[in-house]
Amino acid sequence: MPEGHTIHRQVVDQAPLLVGRAISVSSPGGRWAHVAAAVDGRVLRTLEAHGKHLFYVFDHRRVLHVHLGLAGRLRHHGPAAGPTRPDPPRRDTALRLETPELTVDLSTPRTCEVIDAVTQGRVIARLGPDPIAADDDRDLAGRLATYRGPVGTALLDQAVIAGIGNVYRAEILFLCGIHPERPASSLSPSECDVLWATTSRLLRAGVDDGGRIITVDRREAAADRRRTYVYGRRRCARCGSVIRRWDVGGRTAWACESCQPAWTGPGWTGPGWTGPAPTGSGELSP
DNA sequence: ATACCATGAACAG
């Protein structure tokens, strides 16, 4: 499940075994041979993550840039000589990275390219702050104050915060008690502070949990083994109300409208808005 | 066996 925590987890797992070593890079499927050739045999200097983007920085100042998208995956294999010798690469493997200690297979990435440091800087400059790496929210309140659209859309905008995906969006807004359709600009500075702190806490926990997304408090949800409060659920793990799922910002929002009451202030156009006086016959249009 | 939906985001218009 490639949200930002997945990528940071890859850094935690890969960096100790790859940084400082020459990496053999190949493209088993052949489609990415030009990418493999550009970094094959080079020594890895650093491995960096920002949001959902992963950067392998090599000694000749070339940078392998990977974004998994929806279907991309990174699979690890043990050393060729050890008990967990790597499987033969799957046909869809874009790149295989190998050292004596670790083999990493990248399959069906959204982005797989070799760039320079300037381009890497541009990619990162397009992104908002990464709540796993950064302690500073870089004025999240200011960005939300001028954001035109619901907070549920803003949280998936990687220029606002880098690394949130649809699962975390649902869980963050639940834990903050914020309705997904509230105008982003209606959040108070203190709500923005809580939003950032919650985001940072959840994503960091996701890294520590090995990339799994576990947001529930074990005491609160002791009765079942689900890992979320609202995402993927029929009923709220806290109050039992039926979860509503509908489109917000082009993705499915999941929310408990008891725990996340609808906003009825300025800008709200959802249920409860009386609107202009009805005209015509009063019948609903087909 | 087959259909559908999903953790993402670029692109067209």
Next chain:
DNA sequence: TGTTCCTGGTATC
């Protein structure tokens, strides 16, 4: 705003 790409898990036949 809608279309498109990719794989994999789950549901349905």
